[in-house]
Amino acid sequence: MAGEPLFAVEPVDWSVPNASGYDAILAGSANAFRYGGEGLKDLASLPVLAVGAATAEAAGASDFQVEEIGARGMQALVDRLEERFRRLLRLTGQTRVQLRPTGGFEIDERIVYGTRALPLPERIAADLRKGGVVALHSGAAAEHFCGECDRLGLHRSLISIIALAPRVAERAGGGWRAVDICPLPTDAALLALAEPLCKNAR
Amino acid sequence: MPANPKLRLGTRRSPLAMAQAQEARTRLCEAYGWQENAVELVPVLAIGDRIADRPLAEIGGKALWTRELDKWLSEGRIDAAVHSMKDVETLRPEWLAIGAILPRADKADVLLGAASVAQLSPGAVVGTSAPRRAAQLLHARPDCKVVTFRGNVSTRLAKLAAGEVQATFLATAGLERLGEKGVGTRLDPAVWLPAPAQAAIGIECRSDDDRTRELLSAVDHQSSRAEVLGERALLEGLGGSCHSPIAVLSDQARGRIALRAAIYSADGAVRIEEQVEFAADDLDAPRQLGGRMLAEAPEVVASLFGRSL
Numbered sequence: 001m002a003g004e005p006l007f008a009v010e011p012v013d014w015s016v017p018n019a020s021g022y023d024a025i026l027a028g029s030a031n032a033f034r035y036g037g038e039g040l041k042d043l044a045s046l047p048v049l050a051v052g053a054a055t056a057e058a059a060g061a062s063d064f065q066v067e068e069i070g071a072r073g074m075q076a077l078v079d080r081l082e083e084r085f086r087r088l089l090r091l092t093g094q095t096r097v098q099l100r101p102t103g104g105f106e107i108d109e110r111i112v113y114g115t116r117a118l119p120l121p122e123r124i125a126a127d128l129r130k131g132g133v134v135a136l137h138s139g140a141a142a143e144h145f146c147g148e149c150d151r152l153g154l155h156r157s158l159i160s161i162i163a164l165a166p167r168v169a170e171r172a173g174g175g176w177r178a179v180d181i182c183p184l185p186t187d188a189a190l191l192a193l194a195e196p197l198c199k200n201a202r
Numbered sequence: 203m204p205a206n207p208k209l210r211l212g213t214r215r216s217p218l219a220m221a222q223a224q225e226a227r228t229r230l231c232e233a234y235g236w237q238e239n240a241v242e243l244v245p246v247l248a249i250g251d252r253i254a255d256r257p258l259a260e261i262g263g264k265a266l267w268t269r270e271l272d273k274w275l276s277e278g279r280i281d282a283a284v285h286s287m288k289d290v291e292t293l294r295p296e297w298l299a300i301g302a303i304l305p306r307a308d309k310a311d312v313l314l315g316a317a318s319v320a321q322l323s324p325g326a327v328v329g330t331s332a333p334r335r336a337a338q339l340l341h342a343r344p345d346c347k348v349v350t351f352r353g354n355v356s357t358r359l360a361k362l363a364a365g366e367v368q369a370t371f372l373a374t375a376g377l378e379r380l381g382e383k384g385v386g387t388r389l390d391p392a393v394w395l396p397a398p399a400q401a402a403i404g405i406e407c408r409s410d411d412d413r414t415r416e417l418l419s420a421v422d423h424q425s426s427r428a429e430v431l432g433e434r435a436l437l438e439g440l441g442g443s444c445h446s447p448i449a450v451l452s453d454q455a456r457g458r459i460a461l462r463a464a465i466y467s468a469d470g471a472v473r474i475e476e477q478v479e480f481a482a483d484d485l486d487a488p489r490q491l492g493g494r495m496l497a498e499a500p501e502v503v504a505s506l507f508g509r510s511l
Contacts, residue, residue, distance in 0.1 A: 097381075166220040166224065166379075167381040170355055174357050180245075181220040183242070
């Protein structure tokens with residue numbers, strides 16, 4: 001099994017707001033803490049509401065106090081916010097899920113990192129020409145991978161896809177040898193699906 | 203997965219079906235305070251998923267979506283099956299019961315490729331494989347040409363982008379369940395009536411499986427169930443199948459359902475609309491309405507009905 005980054009994450013310039021204007025930081029990715037840079041220090045007094053365990057861990061490593069760890073995505077986190085977190089500062093990447101705050105909650109956004117799509121290296125393409133199993137974690141990764149398959153002339157019918165979620169599979173489209181969708185959006189579920197496929201892939 | 207999940211939910215494997223099954227699981231887990239892995243999703247490849255190049259009506263109808271899941275239910279390999287209620291045959295075997303209907307989502311269709319039906323260019327080629335949408339379109343715009351169009355959302359969007367058709371229709375609920383919000387033009391359901399049971403997710407189980415029925419009852423949404431059963435009763439009265447252009451909209455107030463239904467000839471030239479109001483548990487009223495509409499319909503419409511798949 002080989003992992004190949006399809007995107008490079010990079011810091012971007014951002015204006016750090018006054019922490020006193022907010023009750024908490026809303027974080028949807030560990031990248032916010034890995035790439036947020038010096039500006040994060042000015043916000044260290046704010047508690048963090050993290051989308052999941054990896055984000056919470058990155059926040060903790062940057063000396064933030066984590067108040068909440070979600071399990072079902074950003075919208076689910078926003079849907080059950082406590083009253084004391086009415087004014088939120090969302091630290092996010094350029095590509096992000098639109099959130100719908102309800103009941104008078106306010107969300108301000110700062111883009112603190114960006115992602116750049118990377119070409120699929122020829123050595124991976126050479127492998128995939130013989131067939132293989134590709135796990136895709138996001139809709140953006142699915143779309144980019146499809147584009148790379150077209151660019152490199154890879155035959156979809158030889159490649160099996162494992163998608164982390166239904167919407168990822170949807171973005172990957174059709175024509176693949178097989179498409180499997182993780183029953184739960186976790187790496188463990190993804191690997192459980194990959195194992196039998198990898199054994200039969202070639 | 204735990205060795206003994208509390209419930210095994212069968213589902214088709216398509217992205218939309220999986221999204222629906224995940225919603226069903228989330229609601230069950232929330233209702234009972236379970237961890238998500240307490241409900242096991244069991245994906246089953248339906249025959250309909252393997253044949254994507256012909257209209258559903260041509261290859262054997264709605265049963266294509268349910269047959270495999272029915273088999274797994276009868277063999278006890280799953281406890282319940284998640285369905286898009288729109289795809290479930292009107293008449294189901296007695297050994298199956300609809301254990302729950304989840305809260306219905308937005309019933310509207312979405313038009314992709316044009317700002318409105320009126321703004322389609324003259325003679326526009328529009329892709330759909332649903333007899334209802336084809337007839338509705340041709341009724342409003344007889345100059346348009348309808349071509350068969352199946353496949354999942356991304357396949358259809360790709361065909362649209364490639365210029366194979368000028369426009370196509372999708373269901374708002376399906377798009378939203380796949381995280382595609384704000385795509386295309388939402389068609390007001392009061393003007394462009396949706397399909398029977400559109401946007402409703404149902405969970406079926408074995409009628410004699412009291413434990414599963416009891417478990418499912420916690421996620422059953424009464425008013426959604428009333429609407430869906432009413433619309434299915436109308437279908438029963440019409441003897442409609444997937445060949446039949448039927449559109450219907452239910453509105454509810456104070457325990458009563460106001461149901462508007464329209465049936466069409468295949469070319470959309472003939473349209474018959476009726477409405478009925480009934481108490482939510484009175485399924486005879488919509489069933490009788492169906493029979494009445496059919497009795498009054500000219501042959502060009504009636505010939506598309508009266509045969510249940």
